[in-house]
Amino acid sequence: MRAIQITEFGGPEVLHEAELPDPVAGPGQLLIRVDAAGVNYADTHTVDDSYLSRAALPLVPGGEVVGRTPDGRRVVALLTGNGGYAEQAVAPERLAVELPPGITDGQALAVVVQGLTAWHLLRTAARLAGGESVVVHAAAGGTGSLAVQLARAYGAGRVIATASSKDKRDLALELGADIAIDGGPEELRERLIEANGGHKVDVVLEMTGGPVFDASLAALAPFGRLVTYGMASRVPATPIQAARLMGRSRSVVGFWLAHCLSRPGMYHEPIAELLEMVGDGRLRPQIGGVYPLAEAARAHRDLRARRTSGKLVLDVTGRE
Structure with a gap:
């Protein structure tokens, strides 16, 4: 072969x-x-x-x-x-x-890893509650573009997208983000807070690492959750001291899809939901x-x- x-x-x-x-x-x-x-x-x-x-x-x-x-x-x-x-x-x-009939090859492939990841980032790791603000980094990417749509469908109060170009930011807005900003690390904390109306944010989905991770953690509100699920920059973040979390009641949650594969209810059921959403047009890979x-x-x-x-x-x- x-x-x-x-x-x-x-x-x-x-x-x-x-x-x-x-x-x-x-x-x-x-x-x-x-x-x-x-x-x-x-x-x-x-x-x-x-x-x-x-x-x-x-x-x-x-x-x-x-x-x-x-x-x-x-x-x-x-x-x-x-x-x-x-x-x-x-x-x-x-x-x-x-x-099911009507699902294209590309749609199916988008769901099985990236869609399932986005579902668990919001449902399992972040435990998104209705009305909370959500930052989706790399919002035009495979996981990010689905996470923007799912955050909106699951009741986020404000969806803040980051992306590296105007075309990608425009796509995030088209998919349901309330605002889209540049995702570069310089003054990122300030841009995230400004994008949330001057308030710190509740949830961040982060897969870059390095200074983007650091700025995202600094932008978290009390009881906010940063979910880290990638290392795209290949640059490590600043080591986290317990006091940095305790002093602001913030959480950092790591997520790796591999841990979901053998647990009941964490694979077939979310995929079935995602395929149904694709089939009826609520989710557009x-x-x-x-x-x-x-x-x-x-x-x-x-x-x-x-x-x-x-x-x-x-x-x-x-x-x-």
Whole structure:
């Protein structure tokens, strides 16, 4: 089968097309003929081995696919580990979801990792209450663009989006943000408070790290929650002393989707809700680019350079 494989860690340049043996499904696993694979920012960390879980070489990146099972069912599936950038993939049966009619490949892929992440950021980690203010960093990205919409649907009082360009900020406004501001770290604390009418904010969804994390924490109101779910800048935040949290009654909550996969009610049920919202138009996944499988490196370059918005998809069938 055709696949994208890495045999050394590094940047997008280590992603190469290769012919590999077809995978074989074992007990409790499902073989999927892949139509499309999702590209996530976490994949870039896997490729340079800077993610939360360490990777072993050689490997085929990619953690989500949509395609057909041997008995003809169309499913979207989360993979445990990697293997998605390929013509065939093996997924745990428990992490495969049969798709309802009318859901496109891109929509399905947007839901299974980024949509599920956005759902848990708001529902599970932040425990958003009606009327609270929510800051969504990288609001035009795959997770951010869905989090903006979900925050609005779940009763946020004010949705504050940040993004790096006017076009991305305009998209966030179109998706339901009340205000969109530049997400650069310089004077970010002051801009967040100003965007909230001069008041500190209740919830921040943060995936950049470094000075953006620091400024976001400083902008939290008493009993505010900062949920950190990424390390896009690859720059560590300032170490947090207990007094910084106690003195303002603030919370920092870490979130990693992997911890939801084996817990009852944290996978299939949220995905079913998200697919229903997509089907009836309440949730609009943004497809930011479709790349041929062979151009996975270009997708990674565009993603790391912040040239993209929404969900990135690899077309495995050659229809792109």
